[in-house]
Amino acid sequence: MDFQAFLQSLQPLLIPAMILFPLAGGILLLLLPRHELHKICYGTFYTTFITLLLALTAAGVFDWERSGEVQLKFDLNWINAFGLRLEGGVDSLSMWFVLLTTFLMPLVMLEAFTHLRQRTGDRAKEFFFWLLFAESAMIAAFCATDLIFFYVCYEFTLIPLFFLIGVFGSTDRKKAAMVYFCYSFTGSMLMLAGILYVAWFNTTLPVEELVATGALAADTRLALPQLGEWTFNFNHLKEAAQYMDGTQQAFVLLALMCGFAVKVPMFPVHTWLPLAHTEAPTAGSVDLAAVMLKLGSYGMLRFALPTAPIAVVDYAPFIAVLCVIGILYTGLICWVQKDLKKLIAYSSVSHMGFVVLGLFAINNIAIGGSVFYMLSHGLSTGALFLCVGMMYTRLHTRQMSDLSGLGKQFPVWAFFVIFFALCSVGLPGLNGFPGEFLTLMGTFQAPLLGWPFALAAGLGMIVAAMYILYFVGKVIFGPLKIPTDTSHGPIETHDLNFKEICTLAPIAVVCLWLGLYPNPVLVTVEEAIDPIIIPAERVMQARLEAAPIETADGSNADWRGQTLAANAEGGEP
Amino acid sequence: MSELEIAKFIPWVPAVGAALCGLCCTRERFRAWAGPICVASILIAFAMSVGIYSHVVGDGHGGEAGHHIAGPHVVTLYTWMTAGAMTVDMGYFLDSLTMIMLFVVTGIGTLIATYAMGYMKHDPGYPRFFAFVALFIFAMLTLVMADNLILLYLGWEGVGLCSYLLIGYYSKYPVAVVAAKKAFIVNRVGDLGFALGIFLTYYQFGSIDLNVIIPAATQMIEDGYTQTAVLSWIPFLLLIGAVGKSAQIPLYTWLPDAMAGPTPVSALVHAATMVTAGVYMIARLTPVFQLSPYALPTVALVGGVTCLFAATIALNSNDLKGVFAYSTVSQIGYMFLGVGVGSVGGVFHLSTHAFFKALLFLTAGSVMHALAGNLDIRTMGGLRRKMPVTCWLMFCGCLALAGFPFTSGFYSKDLLLGDAMAVGQTWATVAGVLGIITAFVTAFYTFRLWFTVFMGKEKYDIGDAHHTPDNELEKAMIGVAKEEAEHTGHHPHEPHEMPWWPMNVPLLILAVGSLFYGMLVKKITPWIADMLHASTEFAAIHVEHHGADYGGGFDTHQVVEIISGALAVLGVLLAMVLYWLKPGLAGKLTAPIRPVVTLLANKYYVDELYDLLFVKPLRVIAYLSYAIDQFIIHGLVLAFGWVPRLVGMTVRPAQSGKLQGYGIGMACGLALVAFIVFWATA
Structure with missing residues (x-):
């Protein structure tokens, strides 16, 4: 057997290996004696690092020319009776999120190594085990194409975070862990109900009849053999859901959104996030902000939008209103925060408002921007949490009133904080910009939303500048002030050490790269989002044909109607 | 690679410079390299601009204006973003207007950075300062060279960021931090308007490339477009952006506060270059602004009102940099007035203003430096003996700012005022009259400052030695000067000239420019005039359409020239009488109108409002x-x-x-x- 063919045969194993590797590493870690911190640290770091290498290999094997297709598929029987399968694969969308996850994990670990004993006592093993467990679950969730498999992985991300917050968090950790778990779990139960409903609906589908009447194309039937039977394969369910009427889809959308909106989190179900973030250890915060929140928006994009296109078109303005309220309301809340972590947590809610707004604008520009926003928010907010964590280990406080003028004492740290703050505020040339700008631009062009939403969300840009500069001005500039209270441990006044710089510098480089050259991401994501938008676009087009909008005189026409017409004609305004 | 291709690297040279300066921050032994690196990178950008000049503008000299000008060139570095049907390139748009801006930014930038090498020498943040300056030049060049609106927006926000960083440079002092924050946020308000304008432009034109939308808009005007409500919103949204960046009413409040930055920054960012970005944008997109019949009149009126409004505040400001800050707001008002009436004078004034305002700020910096941070002009007097070079250099700048006959400011200002009066429509005339009144006020407040500081009885305070500073900014400035003195071990007890000669060379060049550049353009060499004319070719159509009476009767331009020239002389004379020959008379004269003075002193309470x-x-x-x-x-x-x-x-x-x-x-x-x-x- 020649080598090429051998490598080919290994391809389907790549993704499962990537999923299982951190978990396996975590389990091996548990076998180590608990006092050997050094070995534990190295073990964790290399586990995550090799996972990153696996992800990069996957990215190398991935055929970017066909980035819209699911590649590197794997498929295993799970429970035959219900058609449950462990199946998955990556398209460009999944690929970028997997890369984000695997890229951040080694850095998170690296940060956790400093002051490890002080932070975790002698339970470092467990700490890292849960982080590795979370990594496995997150990667798997991004790769899953079977809805129940996705759901299981999605839920599995809850457990590690529950322990990370509940065991390794700060003072109010028990309450935060409880609220986080119950909140998310309630949401996901409703989501599960939605998934089950769609699957049940599929079994009731009169397939042969549909084929006979021509409502279902014969080749589609051939491609999706399980239609009308128990299956949770997303392609099948998506096709089946197209035969639902508006009300049924509305319920499906509502159920799915319950799960995803809590995870994102969207206004008004966001209140768990500030609590969880404030109490979580740094590594938990970073995981939560950078990747887990994205599971919510990823889920909306991947599963909710194509499954319930009629309902999406019907309810997009309502959801967008919630997003806009979220952007402005939580943005203003950031502005009066006293606690650094809480400020960044609330800013996450505000930013994720942009993401969801972009998703429900349903056009290529907005969704492309939204996906980019997810990735860049993961990087910059994750990095900001890392920065705050680094300061917390030194000064043992997150109260802004205790801190001032730190730029003088910690110039390198200050550089990174300002850099990531600027990323987060959407400065052009850095990674925050393409996402924010394209999201707003797409919202503006969207026939369902239009300029009022773009204007209102755009005010969020100003609010973001207000709170970010308030934070920077208060903490980094001004006369130097460092707390003197040593009851939580000694105050350290040295700048970032080499390990910490190694943690932040790669993120900064990637942020700059994504800001100056976002095109590779945008281009590859484009193909993956096309099939997601098509069902909703079809619905809009059908509506337009049913009730054409008068634009004859052209002078005083409803301009949102015009875009709709333009969209229908050429696919572009 | 054609020679034009090097244009796409022009902004990136200062970017590399900024990165290198940033690296200099990390090691003590590289500190001193930052200044030279920064100056060199801007100078290289300048040289490259000169290099591509003939390829952009064409090789002809003389002939009728605009005839030998080649069309705009576009060079693309790479594709920045793609989304849906939209492609955004890192592309650069080269035509006469770009060239003028390139010369202003890189030329004046080099001079100011050279001066700053001396000025900031003993500052502990020396490499950081130059990293920011080089970054600023990168952003500014991107702004003026961008071939699409989104790249322009990158430059637009980029200069805003650098402005923020540089205003907040003395970050120990809360006044600087607050001023920096204010500048950024007020600019963001404008930026939102600009962004919405871009969205609407894309919505209407299906593109954000300049070489698509400008011809499209021109075509629409020629076709006698049917004006739709949507189209006419575009210029107003863009105008919000321009007003924010260029510190016009109602978003001007950040600029006076921005004086908390180091003085070279005030000269470079807040006088010569960044704040003129709004003028550049309107000039660049004049055809788009013509899509609404109300847009350009609004621009002109905003300019006219702002220039008088800010000038009246400057009348009663006692803060050396404050006077110049308000005068900048006022002068940019002139530029708005100019581009609003479709006059070549708008961009012309932009280029002359860069010379004399940079000169004024830098000489003010020398005075401040000599007096250890003191800014209050009431405590100064008769400094001409202690610092004669600074005194006469500033005199040149003051003449040009006042629009004294035959200086640069005179030619550019009167060109645009003449054009305003020649349009023959009420709004333009109103704006023009506001501008002419301002000419008098400007001459008066400029020389009020100069006579107070340099003439009369000699008096000075070093820092806060004898008087308590009455504003936060001055306190901070004095603090900075003190720190600097500690770093050098040099405690000034007496005003002195700038010790390092290279600091005076840029000033000399700027002074020559302030005095003769206008005349050079107007009377001697046609090439700059051609370039200017070509830069606002679309706008020029606008003036001619409205039928200026160039032929019959009297020449509006000459009349305006004579009137405003006379007013300027009158203003200077009045200031001379009140603040040099008969000090004390001013107090008596203003006694009956105390409330007005208080109102002015409090800047019309706009900040409070x-x-x-x-x-x-x-x-x-x-x-x-x-x-x-x-x-x-x-x-x-x-x-x-x-x-x-x-x-x-x-x-x-x-x-x-x-x-x-x-x-x-x-x-x-x-x-x-x-x-x-x-x-x-x-």
Whole structure:
């Protein structure tokens, strides 16, 4: 057997290996004696690092020319009776999120190594085990194409975070862990109900009849053999859901959104996030902000939008209103925060408002921007949490009133904080910009939303500048002030050490790269989002044909109607 | 590679310079390299601009204006973003207007950076300062060279960021931090308008490339477009952006506060280059602005009103840099007026203003430096003996700012005022008259400052030695000067000239430019004039359409020239009488109008008004939102969490474990079933 063919045969194993590797590493870690911190640290770091290498290999094997297709598929029987399968694969969308996850994990670990004993006592093993467990679950969730498999992985991300917050968090950790778990779990139960409903609906589908009447194309039937039977394969369910009427889809959308909106989190179900973030250890915060929140928006994009296109078109303005309220309301809340972590947590809610707004604008520009926003928010907010964590280990406080003028004492740290703050505020040339700008631009062009939403969300840009500069001005500039209270441990006044710089510098480089050259991401994501938008676009087009909008005189026409017409004609305004 | 291709690297040279300066921050032994690196990178950019000049503008000299000008060139570095059908390139648009801006930015930039090498020498943040300056030049060059609106927006926000970083440079002092924050946020308000303008442009034109939208708009005007409500919004949205960046009413309040930055920054960012970005944008997009019949008149009127408004504040400002800050606002008002009436004078004034305002700020910096941070002109007097070079250099700048006949400021200002009067429409005439009145006010306040500082009896305070500074900015400046003195071990007790000669060379060049550049353009060499004319070719059409009376009767331009020239001389003479020959007379004259003076001294209370209208209510809303979030929204969630517990509590007594209870329960249940069964069968 020649080598090429051998490598080919290994391809389907790549993704499962990537999923299982951190978990396996975590389990091996548990076998180590608990006092050997050094070995534990190295073990964790290399586990995550090799996972990153696996992800990069996957990215190398991935055929970017066909980035819209699911590649590197794997498929295993799970429970035959219900058609449950462990199946998955990556398209460009999944690929970028997997890369984000695997890229951040080694850095998170690296940060956790400093002051490890002080932070975790002698339970470092467990700490890292849960982080590795979370990594496995997150990667798997991004790769899953079977809805129940996705759901299981999605839920599995809850457990590690529950322990990370509940065991390794700060003072109010028990309450935060409880609220986080119950909140998310309630949401996901409703989501599960939605998934089950769609699957049940599929079994009731009169397939042969549909084929006979021509409502279902014969080749589609051939491609999706399980239609009308128990299956949770997303392609099948998506096709089946197209035969639902508006009300049924509305319920499906509502159920799915319950799960995803809590995870994102969207206004008004966001209140768990500030609590969880404030109490979580740094590594938990970073995981939560950078990747887990994205599971919510990823889920909306991947599963909710194509499954319930009629309902999406019907309810997009309502959801967008919630997003806009979220952007402005939580943005203003950031502005009066006293606690650094809480400020960044609330800013996450505000930013994720942009993401969801972009998703429900349903056009290529907005969704492309939204996906980019997810990735860049993961990087910059994750990095900001890392920065705050680094300061917390030194000064043992997150109260802004205790801190001032730190730029003088910690110039390198200050550089990174300002850099990531600027990323987060959407400065052009850095990674925050393409996402924010394209999201707003797409919202503006969207026939369902239009300029009022773009204007209102755009005010969020100003609010973001207000709170970010308030934070920077208060903490980094001004006369130097460092707390003197040593009851939580000694105050350290040295700048970032080499390990910490190694943690932040790669993120900064990637942020700059994504800001100056976002095109590779945008281009590859484009193909993956096309099939997601098509069902909703079809619905809009059908509506337009049913009730054409008068634009004859052209002078005083409803301009949102015009875009709709333009969209229908050429696919572009 | 054609020679034009090097144009696409012009902005990146200062970017590399900025990165290198940034690296210099990390090691003590590289500190001193930052200044030269920064200057060299800007100088290389300047040389490259000169290199591509002939390829962009064409090789002809003379001939009728605009005829030998080649069309705009576009060179592309790479594709920045793609989304849907939209492609955004890192592409650069080269035509005469770009060239003028390139020369202004890189030329004046080199001079100011050279001066700053001396000025900032002993500052502990020396490499950081030059990293920011080089970064600023990168952003500014991107702004003026961008071939599409989104790249222009990159430059637009980029210069805003550098402005923020540089205003807040003395970050130890809260006044600087607050001023920096204010500048950024007020600019963001404008940026939002600009961004919405871009969205609407894309919506209307299906593109954001300049070489698509400008021809499209021109075509629409020529076709006698049917004006739609949507189209006419574009210029107004863009105008919000321009007004924010160029510090015009109502978004001008950040610029005077921005003086908290180091003086070379005030000269470079807040006088010569960044604040003129709005003027550049309007000039660049004139055809788009013509899509609404009200847009350019609005621009002109905003300019006219701002220039008089800011000039009146400058009348009563006692802060050396403050006077120049308000005069910058006022002069940019002139430029708005110029581009608003479609005059070549707008961009011309932009280029002359860069010379004399940079000169004024730098010489003001020398005075400040000599007096250890003192800014209050009331404590200064007769400094001409101590610092003669600075005195006469500033005199040149003052002449040009005042529009004294035959200086640069005179030619450019009178060109645009003449054009304004020649348009022959009420709005243009009103704006023009406002401009002519301002000419007098400008001459007066400029020389009020100069006579106060340099003439009369010699007096000076070093820092806060004898007087208590009455504003926060001055306190901070004095603090900075003190720190600097500590670093050098040099405690000045007497005003002195700048010790390092290379600092005076840029000043000399700027002074020559302030005096003769205008004349050079107007009377001697046609090539700059051609370039200027070509730069606002579209706009020029606008003036001619409205029928200026160039032929018959009297020449409006000459009349305006004579009137405003005379007013300028009058202003200078009046200032001379009041502040040199008969000091004290001014106080007597203004005594009856005390309330007006107070109003001016408090800058019309605009800052207070904005605080009351926007900042305070927003803060209240923010606190309110937080309270709602904590108690109502989270409260509801917690209440929801109580539901299972309540259910449990209500049904708990049923599971008491007592046999009797279960018995009763069983009996009741049986009874219920029996009832249902019988009732159903009945």
